[in-house]
Amino acid sequence: MLNTDPNLPDPDEAYARLIAAHDGLSEAESHAMNARLVLILMNHIGDRTVLDEALRLAREGAGS
Amino acid sequence: MTDRGTDQYRQVFRLYPYAKLPDQQSALPVRHPVVVVGAGPVGLAVALDLSRQGVPVLLLDEAEGPGIGSRALCFAKRTLEICDRLGAAEAMVAKGVEWNLGKVFHDDRLLYEFNLLPESGHAFPAFINLQQPWFEKFLHDAIRAAQADGAPIRIRGRNRVEAVTPAGDHVSVEISTPDGPYHVEADWLIACDGARSPVRHMLGLGFEGRVFEDNFLIADVRMKGDFPTERWFWFEPHFKSGDSALLHRQPDDIWRIDFQLGWNIDRDKELEPANIRARVDAMLGPDVEYELDWCSIYTFQCRRMEKFRHDRVIFAGDSAHQLSPFGARGANSGIQDADNLCWKLKLVLEGVAPDTLLDSYEAERIQAADENILHSTRSTDFITPKSPVSRLFRNAVLDLAEQLPFARGMVNSGRLSTPCIHDGSALNGPDHSAMPRRSRPGSPCPDAPVEAGWLLRQLGPGFTLMTIDAEAPETLSAHGLTVARLALTARGNEALRERYLGKAASAVYLIRPDRHIAARWKSFDESAIGAALARAIARE
Numbered sequence: 001m002l003n004t005d006p007n008l009p010d011p012d013e014a015y016a017r018l019i020a021a022h023d024g025l026s027e028a029e030s031h032a033m034n035a036r037l038v039l040i041l042m043n044h045i046g047d048r049t050v051l052d053e054a055l056r057l058a059r060e061g062a063g064s
Numbered sequence: 065m066t067d068r069g070t071d072q073y074r075q076v077f078r079l080y081p082y083a084k085l086p087d088q089q090s091a092l093p094v095r096h097p098v099v100v101v102g103a104g105p106v107g108l109a110v111a112l113d114l115s116r117q118g119v120p121v122l123l124l125d126e127a128e129g130p131g132i133g134s135r136a137l138c139f140a141k142r143t144l145e146i147c148d149r150l151g152a153a154e155a156m157v158a159k160g161v162e163w164n165l166g167k168v169f170h171d172d173r174l175l176y177e178f179n180l181l182p183e184s185g186h187a188f189p190a191f192i193n194l195q196q197p198w199f200e201k202f203l204h205d206a207i208r209a210a211q212a213d214g215a216p217i218r219i220r221g222r223n224r225v226e227a228v229t230p231a232g233d234h235v236s237v238e239i240s241t242p243d244g245p246y247h248v249e250a251d252w253l254i255a256c257d258g259a260r261s262p263v264r265h266m267l268g269l270g271f272e273g274r275v276f277e278d279n280f281l282i283a284d285v286r287m288k289g290d291f292p293t294e295r296w297f298w299f300e301p302h303f304k305s306g307d308s309a310l311l312h313r314q315p316d317d318i319w320r321i322d323f324q325l326g327w328n329i330d331r332d333k334e335l336e337p338a339n340i341r342a343r344v345d346a347m348l349g350p351d352v353e354y355e356l357d358w359c360s361i362y363t364f365q366c367r368r369m370e371k372f373r374h375d376r377v378i379f380a381g382d383s384a385h386q387l388s389p390f391g392a393r394g395a396n397s398g399i400q401d402a403d404n405l406c407w408k409l410k411l412v413l414e415g416v417a418p419d420t421l422l423d424s425y426e427a428e429r430i431q432a433a434d435e436n437i438l439h440s441t442r443s444t445d446f447i448t449p450k451s452p453v454s455r456l457f458r459n460a461v462l463d464l465a466e467q468l469p470f471a472r473g474m475v476n477s478g479r480l481s482t483p484c485i486h487d488g489s490a491l492n493g494p495d496h497s498a499m500p501r502r503s504r505p506g507s508p509c510p511d512a513p514v515e516a517g518w519l520l521r522q523l524g525p526g527f528t529l530m531t532i533d534a535e536a537p538e539t540l541s542a543h544g545l546t547v548a549r550l551a552l553t554a555r556g557n558e559a560l561r562e563r564y565l566g567k568a569a570s571a572v573y574l575i576r577p578d579r580h581i582a583a584r585w586k587s588f589d590e591s592a593i594g595a596a597l598a599r600a601i602a603r604e
Contacts, residue, residue: 035460043470 002053076197079103079129079204082222088246096122097413099237099250101225101263103127105136105196106381106398107256108203112150113406115217116210117525119413122248124239128221132358135196137312137320138392142483142508143399144188145520145579152206153188156199160192161313166295168475170462172302176472185559186511187518191480193314196395228253228266228377235376252409253377256398261383267374273367273437276388276444277327280364281305283340284357285319291352297477299447299462303346308447308477311347318357321347322389324448331361364388366441368433372401372426380405385433390443390478393436400483401429407577411601416544421602424491432484439479446476483508486580493583493596498568509579512559514552519560524548526577527597532560534570536588543598547574576600 008014022030045051080103087094098114100107103125111123139156147153164180182190204219211217226245227238235253239246255263264271296311303309306324313319323343325334333339340359348354368385372378381398405425411417449455464471486492486506495505502510512519527547529536532554540547554561565571572589574582574596583596598604 031456032460032463035456036464039457039460039464039471039474040468 002050002057004057075127075129076132077129077201077204079201080125080219080221081128082220082242084241084243085220087248088241088243090246093236093247093249095234095249095251096120097251098122098254098409099124099235099248099252100254100256101228102255102257102381102383103200103204103219103221104130104256104258104381104398105199105203105395106402107254108200108207109146109150109399109402110254110256110380110406111217111219112152112203112207112210112215113402114410115207115215116150117406117410118216119406119410120216121218122250123217123219124223124225124237125219125221126224130197130200132197136199136392136395137193137195137314138191138396138481139194139199140191140392140396140481141182141186141188142481143396144192145508145511146399146403147203147206148187148520149403149579150203150206151209152202155202155205156194157188157192159198159202159315160194161293161315162189162192163293163295163313165292166297168465168477169296169298169301170459171298171300173466175462175466175475178472185513187520188511191392193312193320195314195318198315199395225257225262225266228255228263230267230375230377251376251413254405254409255377255379255383256381256402257383259382259386261379263377264369264379264383267377269369269374271367271369271386273365273386274441275365276363276448278307278363278448279325279327279329279331279334279361280389281323281325281334281340281343281359281361283321283323283344283359284314285321285344285354286317286357287319287348287352287354288317289352291319299458299477301347303343305343305347309347310477319354323347325361329361334361335359366437366444368430368437372429373422378405378409378422378425380429384429385437387436388440388444390447391436391439391481392478393440393481396481397432397436400432401425403578404429404580411545414544417601417603424489424602428484428486428489428491431486431489435484436481443476443478491576491582491600491602493574493599494585494592496568496571496584496586498566498586499571499584500563500566503564503573503581503584505581505583507581509573509575509581510563512557512563514557514560519552520579522550523575523579524550527582527600528573528575529593530564530571530573530575531588532564532571532573534572534587536572540590540593542594543601543603545597545601547593547597574600 098121100111100123111121115121144153166178168175224240226240229236234249237248293313298309301309306326308324310322372384380401387393408421412419449458461471461474465475489506492505528550529547530550532552538549554565573584576582582600
C-alpha cells in the first residue's frame with residue numbers, strides 16, 4: 001500500500017535538496033533529470049499496486 | 065508490412081511451375097477437402113502439416129515460387145520445433161545464422177551489450193536469421209519429400225484465386241490460370257494469402273487496427289569483411305537516419321540494415337542507390353566495402369481480423385493479423401497458427417471432433433495475436449515515442465541503461481517472439497499445483513534432453529500421454545482417438561525434472577498434437593484422462 005502519511009524526518013530539508021539537485025540545469029535538463037528520478041524510484045518501489053496508486057494520485061493532482 | 069519496393073514479385077526460386085491439369089477441363093467442379101490459398105510460409109506449413117497427416121490438400125499460388133519482397137528474417141525456436149515436426153528444420157538451421165551478442169547504441173554511445181545465453185537443453189537455438197525465400201524453399205523441399213512418401217498434396221503455381229463464394233456445405237472457388245479460368249469446390253478453405261489478403265477482400269471482411277506513421281528503408285548489403293555476427297541497434301543514431309537503425313547478419317555474407325526514415329519522405333529519392341549508399345556509408349564508416357543486394361521502403365500496421373473463422377473459410381498468418389517487424393512476430397506467429405489449426409481440422413474432417421473444435425483455433429490464435437500486437441505496439445512506441453513526454457522518458461531509460469541494469473530491462477528494441485501460453489483455453493483440463501508453471505495446461509511443451517534424444521522428437525503425430533516416473537498402459541483409446549504413451553524418468557535428468565516435475569514425485573501429461581499441454585496429473589487416472597481428452601477435442 002502506498003504510504004501517504006508524513007514519512008520524511010525533515011520535510012523542509014528534503015524539499016530543499018530536491019530543488020538544489022536541479023541547480024544550474026536548463027529546463028530541458030531538469031525535465032530529463034526528473035524523468036530519470038521517477039524511473040529510479042519506480043524501480044525501488046517495484047510493487048505494482050503501490051505504483052498504480054501513486055500514478056493515480058499524481059494524475060488527480062493534475063486536475064483530470 | 066506494406067512493401068513499396070518495385071521488385072517484390074521478382075522470383076527467387078521457381079518451385080512450382082504452372083502445369084495444365086485435368087481439373088481445369090472438368091465439366092463439374094472437382095471437390096477438394098481442403099484448399100489452401102497462398103504458398104507463403106504459412107500456406108506451405110498448413111499444406112505440409114495436413115498432408116503428412118493424410119488429409120488431401122490443394123495449395124494454390126499466383127506465382128511459381130517465393131518472391132524477393134520485404135520479408136521475414138528471424139525464425140524463433142518454437143517455429144523451428146514446429147518445422148522439425150514437419151521435417152524441414154535441419155536444413156533451416158544448417159543454412160541459418162545464429163547470434164548471441166547484441167549491442168545497443170544511443171547516438172554514438174554504446175550503452176551496453178547483452179548475451180542471449182539461451183537456456184541449455186533444447187534441440188534448437190533461441191532463433192536463427194534466414195531469408196524468407198530459403199525458409200519457404202526448405203518447407204517446399206519437405207513437401208516434395210512428403211509427396212514421395214505418398215502424402216496427398218498438390219501445389220499449383222500461377223493459379224490465382226479470383227472469387228470465393230461460401231455455399232452451405234462447401235466453398236466455391238474460381239481460379240484463373242494461363243489457360244483460362246476454372247472452378248473447384250472446397251470443404252474447407254484456408255486463406256494464407258498475406259496482409260493484403262484478396263480472400264478477405266472478396267468476402268468483404270474488415271481488418272482493423274493502428275497504422276504507424278513511419279517509413280522504414282531496408283537495405284540488404286553484401287559484405288566480405290570481418291564484420292562481427294552481432295545485432296547492433298541504434299536509438300537516434302549519430303549517422304542521422306531517423307529514430308532508429310538496425311544491423312544484423314543473414315546467410316551468404318548478406319547483412320540486413322533497417323533505417324527508420326519518418327513519415328514525410330520522398331520515397332523515390334530515398335530509393336536512389338546514391339542516397340542509400342550515403343546512409344550505409346555513414347553507418348558502417350568510410351572504409352567498409354559492400355554491394356547493395358536489395359532495397360525497399362515499407363510502412364507497417366498492427367491490426368487483426370475480428371474473427372479468424374468465417375464458417376468454412378479460415379484465415380491464418382498475415383491475412384488474419386498484421387504486426388510491426390519488431391520482435392519478429394509475423395512469420396513466427398503464422399507458423400504457430402498453422403500448427404494450431406491443422407490437427408483440429410484433421411479431426412473435424414475425420415468426424416472425430418465436432419466443428420466447434422475450430423472455434424478454439426480462433427480463440428487461441430486471437431489470444432496469441434493480441435499478445436503479439438501488444439508487444440509489437442510497445443516496442444514501436446519505445447523506438448518511436450509518440451509525444452514529447454514519451455520521448456523524455458524513453459531517453460531517460462537510455463541514459464540510465466548505460467550504468468543501471470534495471471533500466472536495460474526497459475529498453476525495448478523488439479521483444480523476441482515466444483509462443484503464447486493458452487491460459488483459460490476451453491480445451492485445457494486439470495492442472496497440478498506442485499508442477500512448474502512453465503508447463504501448465506495451455507503451454508507449449510518445453511524441450512528437454514531425454515535418453516532417446518530430444519523430448520519433442522519422441523512425441524508422435526497424435527495425442528501423447530507422457531508419464532514421468534508414473535505407471536500407465538502403453539496405449540489408451542477413447543472418443544475415437546488412440547493415445548500413445550511416452551514413458552520417461554526424471555532420475556538423473558535435472559532438465560526434465562525442472563521443466564515438468566517441479567516438487568511432484570511423478571507426473572502424467574496429456575499432450576496435444578501441436579505439443580501444447582492439455583492437462584496434467586500426478587498419476588494415471590483413466591476416467592480423468594478420458595474426460596480431459598474429450599475436452600481437448602471440444603466433445604465436452
